[in-house]
Amino acid sequence: MRLYNTLTKKVEELTSPTGTVRMYVCGPTVYDLIHIGNARPFIVFDALRRVLEARGLRVVYVQNVTDVDDKIIRRAQEEGRDPAELALHYTQEYFADLERLGVRPPTYSPPATVFIPKMVELIQKLLDKGHAYVVDGDVYFSVRTYPGYGELSGRSVEEELAGARVEVDERKRDPLDFALWKGAKPGEPWWPSPWGPGRPGWHTECVVMSTYLLGETLDIHAGGNDLVFPHHENERAQAESLTGKTFVKIWLHNGMLTVRGEKMAKSLGNFYYARDVVKLFGTEAVRYFYLSRHWRKPLDFSFEALEEAKAAVGRVYNFLSEAGRIPPEAQAQDPGFRSFLSQAERKFWAELEDDFNTPGALAVLQDVIGEAYKRADPGALREVGEVVRRLARPLGLFQGEGSSPELGKLSEELLDLIVDLRAQLRQERNFALADKIREKLSSLGVELRDGPEGTRWILRS
C-alpha cells in the first residue's frame, strides 16, 4: 500500500516487516455530539484499517477520547454539570455514533484521564532532559530545543516567530512554546503533579497514549489536516525529543468537509450532527459519500450530494438483490467473463493500494455491475454479485440485505396472494384496480415489478 505522507510530501510505501500496522487516529473531544465533518476521518481511516486487514496485515488501531479539555470545562460550567460526568455522557454518545456510522470500534479507545499519571511521567522526563520548563505551576515545552520543529507543517521557527499574532503569554520563554501541563484555576478539575495540581495539555495526551499503546514509533498517525499545526507538530516535538527516534513513519491527513466551500465547524454554525445525517440518508449513503471522494481532497457537503450517494447505493443494492435470487449453480456462459472479472478485481485492489483511491475502486465496482447487466446472463450476474459483496466488504459497504429485509412467512404469502389476484385483474384488463393496488403497495414500501415471467415484489428499505 502506498500512501501520501504529509511529512515528506510524497507517496510512500507502507512497510510492515512484522505484518502488523500500528496506527493512531486522533479522536474526539467529548464536549458535544460529533458533527458530520468530524466523522470523515473516522470513516475514512476505518475503511483504510479494514483494507489493510483485507490485504493480510494485522492492524492495531488506537483512537483516543479527549475527556479533559478547556471546552469540556467551559461547557460543564455553562450547564452547571460536573465535567467528568459531561465527558462520560458524550463519550457514550460518541461510541453510539460510531456504530451508526458503521465504524468498527478501535482496538483501543483510551480516555485521556486514565493516562494522566503517565503524562506526568513524560513531562517530568522532558524537564529532566531540558526540553521543558516550569512557570508558576504550568509546564511549557521549549520549542527551540527540538531542531526538527516545523518540518511536518512546513513552517520555519523564524517565520512563526515573525508571524505570531496571538497575544504572547509573557511567562513563556518563547512565543512558540506550548503548554504541557496547565495549573488548575479555582473550580477546575485537577490531578496532582510535582508542579502542583493541574491537567495535561492536549498535545501531550496523544503522545502518551499513542506511544504507550503502540510503541515509540508508529506506522501511521492520522487525523484531519487542520491538526497538522500545531497539534501534530507539537506531538512530534515531544515524542522525538524524548526518544530520539522517529515518532511516526507515515502521517496521514484527510481533507476537510466543507459546506458551500467553507469548512464545516461548530464555531461557524454550519454543521449537522452525524446522527441526524445518518437518520436522514442511512449509514451506507454516508459512507459512500465519503468514499466517493479521495480522502485528501476537500469534500463539499449538501443534501443533494447525500441524495446522490443514496441513489448510487440503492442502485447497487438493486443489482445485488437481482443477483441474489439466481441459483448458486448458475455459471457465466462466456468463458472470457472469468478473466474480465479477475482483471476487475486486480484493478480494484490496485486503486486502493495506490494512495487509497476509494473513488477509483468504487468506479471499478460500478463498471463491473454495468457489464454484468449488459451480458444478460444469469450466471454472470450471480458471479458479479458475489464479487461485489466480497470486494466492498473492507469498505464497509454493500454487506446488508439491501432491499429485502426479513418478512414473516404469513406476510410473504399474503403478498404473493395479492400479486396473484392482481395478475388476474390485469388479465381481465382491469388496469385501474391493478394500478391502484400497485400504488397502495408502493406507499407501504412494497415495489411491484412486472416482467415477462410475471410479477415480483421487492421491499424498499
Place this chain on the structure above:
RNA sequence: GGCGGCGUAGCCAAGCGGUUAAGGCGAGGGACUGCAAAUCCCUUAUUCCCCGGUUCGAAUCCGGGCGCCGCCUCCA
C-alpha cells in the same frame, strides 16, 4: 503576509508524460410494458480555469496569472 492544497461535462468525481479523458447522478432518444417501475441500448468534455514554456507527445512537468479553500488560536 507565510505555509499547504484545490480548479476536469449540467452536477459529483477518477486520472499524476502517450488511454477512445474512468465511474456515478441528471438530461434526451429508443427497447421492454396495458401504463409504470426496474433493467438494457444509444446520445451528453475534440478537451481538462487562463497565458506562456519544456517535450515527438501535456489534464498530467515548469513559469506566470485568475478564482476558491485550509492552517498559522488545544477545530476531525
